[in-house]
Amino acid sequence: MARYVLLKLGRSLVVVWGAFTASFILLYTLPASPVELLFNPEERNDISPEAYAQIEQQYGFDRPVFVQYLARLWAALHLDFGSSVQNGKPVVTAIAEALPKTVVLAVAALVIAALIALAVAWVATYIESPWLRNFIAGLPPLLVSFPSFLLGLIIIRVFSFQLGWFPPISRDGLHGLVLPAFALAIPVAGPIAQLLLRNFTTEYSSPYVLTSFSKGLRKATVINGDVLRNASLPALTQGGIIVGELLAGAVITETIFSRNGIGRLTEQAVRAQDVPVVQGVVMFVALAFVTVNFIVDVTYPLIDPRLKAAREGMSV
Numbered sequence: 001m002a003r004y005v006l007l008k009l010g011r012s013l014v015v016v017w018g019a020f021t022a023s024f025i026l027l028y029t030l031p032a033s034p035v036e037l038l039f040n041p042e043e044r045n046d047i048s049p050e051a052y053a054q055i056e057q058q059y060g061f062d063r064p065v066f067v068q069y070l071a072r073l074w075a076a077l078h079l080d081f082g083s084s085v086q087n088g089k090p091v092v093t094a095i096a097e098a099l100p101k102t103v104v105l106a107v108a109a110l111v112i113a114a115l116i117a118l119a120v121a122w123v124a125t126y127i128e129s130p131w132l133r134n135f136i137a138g139l140p141p142l143l144v145s146f147p148s149f150l151l152g153l154i155i156i157r158v159f160s161f162q163l164g165w166f167p168p169i170s171r172d173g174l175h176g177l178v179l180p181a182f183a184l185a186i187p188v189a190g191p192i193a194q195l196l197l198r199n200f201t202t203e204y205s206s207p208y209v210l211t212s213f214s215k216g217l218r219k220a221t222v223i224n225g226d227v228l229r230n231a232s233l234p235a236l237t238q239g240g241i242i243v244g245e246l247l248a249g250a251v252i253t254e255t256i257f258s259r260n261g262i263g264r265l266t267e268q269a270v271r272a273q274d275v276p277v278v279q280g281v282v283m284f285v286a287l288a289f290v291t292v293n294f295i296v297d298v299t300y301p302l303i304d305p306r307l308k309a310a311r312e313g314m315s316v
Contacts, residue, residue: 019286024072084277091279117193
């Protein structure tokens with residue numbers, strides 16, 4: 001088990017290092033001088049060459065690229081990504097201030113997405129009508145293909161402007177969380193529902209289901225028992241993908257609903273060409289992605305006895 005954990009940890013570190021290296025190359029070496037990205041395009045012509053040289057020396061851009069890379073990598077290991085160009089605030093502080101609202105939104109969206117996906121898979125497995133079952137089974141691809149920005153605009157149009165149930169701009173509290181949470185949850189529910197539906201179908205055709213029916217158990221009881229438990233376990237393997245979709249969707253959702261968070265911070269940093277903040281957000285997303293995948297990879301064999309037995313058999 002220790003060897004397995006170390007292997008997964010090593011892979012996670014390689015992914016984080018790769019994300020840092022890629023972000024450094026794209027943000028600090030291509031396509032233009034990073035000094036030019038520190039200023040508004042309208043102000044660049046008013047800056048003298050002497051000021052450019054002074055700024056390059058101040059930020060260390062006058063040094064060789066490899067030296068800059070090592071210096072920034074060492075600083076990143078100490079959670080130092082510099083300061084925001086917009087307000088001078090440390091990048092880590094800016095991310096820490098925006099993180100709580102994004103976490104609340106992501107958790108709420110994940111719960112809603114899981115409930116929607118579970119309902120789709122359960123109903124499609126339980127009902128007997130073939131055409132209705134096929135209709136419900138066709139919902140997950142529709143959820144996946146629905147653009148987040150269009151869904152958010154439709155939700156605001158219907159539930160804010162027409163019905164007046166919720167505010168169009170996200171506010172603190174549960175009332176302002178409902179619309180952005182559903183707008184973020186619906187596209188995420190698609191892949192979860194696809195996986196659950198496939199697993200439900202596989203488990204429902206297993207021999208132990210026939211044994212349960214022979215004992216006189218009702219269909220709902222069989223589905224809620226071993227079928228639900230065994231079919232839900234593989235969904236854990238989608239943890240990293242789901243986190244990636246939540247964080248990517250948060251950029252659009254928080255922008256549409258004017259909700260302060262990591263997504264809104266990213267949108268503002270990209271628009272203002274705030275390179276340190278952009279790289280800090282990239283590294284945060286990479287860390288979140290590999291952390292969730294690492295936790296899933298380590299705990300999944302412990303939860304599923306079949307994988308644990310297989311691993312023990314291979315070690316023997």
